[in-house]
Amino acid sequence: MVLFIRQTHSVKDCFVQTAVMCPYSLPLCQSHACPRRTYVASGVVPHMPGCRGGQLWLKANITQKERYRVELYFQQNTILGQKITYDAQDRTKVVDKSLLKMLPESSPWRTDGQLGRCTVVGNGGILKNSGCGSKINKADFVISYPNLKKQPKPLADRMSNYGNAPLIMPAFAFLFCTTISFQVHQALHPLHLQQKVLFFNPNYLRELHRYWRKRGQRAPRLSSGLMLVSVALELCEEVNLYGFWPFNFDLSQEQLPHHYYDNVGPHRGSHSMPKEFLQLLNMHSKGAINLHIGKCQ
Numbered sequence: 001m002v003l004f005i006r007q008t009h010s011v012k013d014c015f016v017q018t019a020v021m022c023p024y025s026l027p028l029c030q031s032h033a034c035p036r037r038t039y040v041a042s043g044v045v046p047h048m049p050g051c052r053g054g055q056l057w058l059k060a061n062i063t064q065k066e067r068y069r070v071e072l073y074f075q076q077n078t079i080l081g082q083k084i085t086y087d088a089q090d091r092t093k094v095v096d097k098s099l100l101k102m103l104p105e106s107s108p109w110r111t112d113g114q115l116g117r118c119t120v121v122g123n124g125g126i127l128k129n130s131g132c133g134s135k136i137n138k139a140d141f142v143i144s145y146p147n148l149k150k151q152p153k154p155l156a157d158r159m160s161n162y163g164n165a166p167l168i169m170p171a172f173a174f175l176f177c178t179t180i181s182f183q184v185h186q187a188l189h190p191l192h193l194q195q196k197v198l199f200f201n202p203n204y205l206r207e208l209h210r211y212w213r214k215r216g217q218r219a220p221r222l223s224s225g226l227m228l229v230s231v232a233l234e235l236c237e238e239v240n241l242y243g244f245w246p247f248n249f250d251l252s253q254e255q256l257p258h259h260y261y262d263n264v265g266p267h268r269g270s271h272s273m274p275k276e277f278l279q280l281l282n283m284h285s286k287g288a289i290n291l292h293i294g295k296c297q
Contacts, residue, residue, distance in 0.1 A: 087202035123241030
């Protein structure tokens with residue numbers, strides 16, 4: 001999983017996104033005063049009136065004991081000799097000088113729920129030819145995990161397309177992730193690009209897995225999509241989703257590829273995409289997120 005969080009507007013910007021949401025100058029709990037529609041099959045996902053927004057949903061659904069923050073490694077929160085326990089493998093790594101030097105001094109963004117309106121872009125085939133690019137880019141921040149392997153240009157050229165978006169990697173999920181993550185950092189660092197390469201704290205991913213497991217997600221591992229939706233719910237005031245659709249047909253019964261860039265399905269038994277999608281539908285119906293699954297134009 002490679003995660004980009006790129007800023008597209010000043011958080012202070014406020015505008016109307018036609019036929020999708022209210023202007024966000026309204027307080028969260030007054031949003032029901034502004035009618036809106038979402039691109040969801042009629043009768044399947046009723047949008048309940050009342051408060052919406054990820055922060056309110058978290059307050060209603062996570063007790064103080066369960067509450068957590070998106071945790072990344074920085075020099076400010078990491079010390080030499082610290083032991084890192086891997087998230088998905090029975091392995092540990094001790095922080096040495098070379099690892100500590102890789103880490104940025106501090107977080108590149110605020111982590112107090114003030115990123116404004118965010119869009120999480122999944123890789124579902126429903127995104128292909130959807131015409132949603134301009135709507136996605138109207139968000140204050142865009143969170144995505146593009147498939148860089150499918151692009152022929154050199155890595156540095158591909159990365160430059162994302163401006164100053166931090167690149168977040170699960171370096172301590174599996175051993176092979178460590179090798180890849182360190183190689184990416186070593187390749188990009190000498191080029192002095194705007195992006196910072198950041199590493200997830202595996203404790204955060206572990207707690208995230210436990211949280212969703214308590215709520216019925218029993219697959220061996222959460223999908224990258226659900227992880228990033230969780231990140232957005234913690235960092236953003238409003239969360240919109242595009243490209244989340246686990247089926248091989250759309251609402252018009254037209255065939256779809258698994259991803260917008262290929263038709264390769266997930267490894268059998270690793271994720272439970274339909275069940276995760278039902279969770280997203282439930283969150284949408286309660287106003288925690290805005291799930292968009294139709295064409296935008």
